[in-house]
Amino acid sequence: MSAASRSDSMRGGGRATGGPEHFDVLIVGAGLSGIGAAHHLQTAFPARSYAILEARTAIGGTWDLFRYPGVRSDSDMHTLGYRFRPWTQAAAIADGRSILDYIRETATEAGIDRRIRFGHKVIGAAWSTDEARWTVTVEHDGTTSTLTCGFLYTCSGYYRYDEGYTPDFAGIEDFRGQLVHPQQWPADLDYAGKRVVVIGSGATAVTLVPAMAETATQVTMLQRSPTYIMSIPAEDAVATRLRARFGPRRAHTLTRWKNVLISMVIYQLSRRRPAMIRNLIRKQTLAQLPAGYDVDVHFKPTYNPWDQRLCLVPDGDLFRSISAGRAQVVTDRIDRFTADGLCLASGAELAADIVVTATGLQLLAFGGIELTVDGHAIDLPDTMAYKGMMLGGVPNFAFTIGYTNASWTLKADLVGEFVCRLLRHMDANGYDQCTPWPDPNIAAEPLLDFQSGYVQRSIDRFPSAGSRRPWRLGMNYAHDVLALRHGRIEDGTIRFASRTAAAEHVPVRVTS
Structure with missing residues (x-):
């Protein structure tokens, strides 16, 4: 991404004369994942311009949507909470209101709430290799407009917000x-x-x-x-005992790993x-x-x-x-x-x-966004997911899908950290494009190896996973900590390129 775009103001992006507003990064979704992604991004790159596009009118995603009696977490809050912000309440299984407050407080304390554009539903995104940017089409107040960004990061979950699943019951x-x-x-x-x-x-x-x-x-x-x-x-x-002895931050880390290890053993x-x-x-x-x-x-x-x-x-x-x-x-x-x-x-x-x-959800990949790359429509079932967070053949794009056997946020935090590592690597090497490149010899497998009805009804509309790493969606947090937090960025799978270098005929190493 260019130095000019990175020097844009903290709250907004830049705008070329007569052109759409531009951001270094656009995040889709202001729920648990999106707020966490924004926190990782602005902590790593304080001067980078970004915005969060949220289709609904409030922060919180799932935890703002669901209002039924007793709504609560289905994982312990020491793992469902963010790694960077300790959960300090006594309740390990928290009610929906407490979780919503936690997400909103996280956004407010970090100033992330000022970066959110509510009522902005992303309906399409078109990548241009020549320009090394996405043009994102947004619906807002009954009209459509466009924004551009160097990197598109979707944190919209994997189910439809406007409609649940109800079978066709007779009578x-x-x-x-x-x-x-x-x-x-x-x-x-x-x-x-x-x-x-x-x-x-x-x-x-x-x-x-x-x-x-x-x-x-x-x-x-x-x-x-x-x-x-x-x-x-x-x-x-x-x-509770760890907090009293070590304080909230160290206790949060110790409790988080305790619960991760227990859940891994049970699984x-x-x-x-x-x-x-x-x-x-x-x-x-x-x-x-x-x-x-x-x-x-x-x-x-x-x-x-x-x-x-x-x-x-x-x-x-x-x-x-x-x-x-x-x-x-x-x-x-x-x-x-x-x-x-x-x-x-x-x-x-x-x-x-x-x-x-209470018959389940309807799945929807990436909030229903229609993706194109250089004018070619991307058919999601024909793509393969790299490390469960990027798409083969789709440049400068990441998404968050959490674990099915552990807390969603454990994976969301790791994806946020990896995206920041990836952007830092691109900065250091003068790249403005990164594209996972699929291996035709790897067999396709379902992205989510899960037998629940809501998954089986819709999994054929999602990208596939691969039969071996890094194309297999892992369900092991400890392994992913090593791979995403500490593993090599240039692992022989991602291709990096620079539009500026290509225009100036400067040789740029391409990893393939």
């Missing part, structure tokens, strides 16, 4: 009660004294059920098949000795439910642990609601909706005033 139009999807939760929904059926068994459902059971007459979790559910302490006693044992982990989870579940409860009907999945994500319940709140009689689990298939509830495949009927379809 759904006959239901006279209220039908709600957690992704579009009505602010004025009154469920006190009501009969509620929550369809689903994932993280959203196991969060909703105990929260709604506090005031509803009866809450039923209706699941087609069980999910692995583990109870963990709501507060991390070790973290590896789940893959290598699934029967052992099955039995451990079953014993824990039996201990928290009433004697005689049919655990093997309602809490014994047909798949192995970590074929799908484990659900965590702080202090066993779901099990406590069941034991207290405020909630129940029904394992059956839906035959059809009726005017007053649901008729099940077994012939049983469930009466309901409110039905919550």
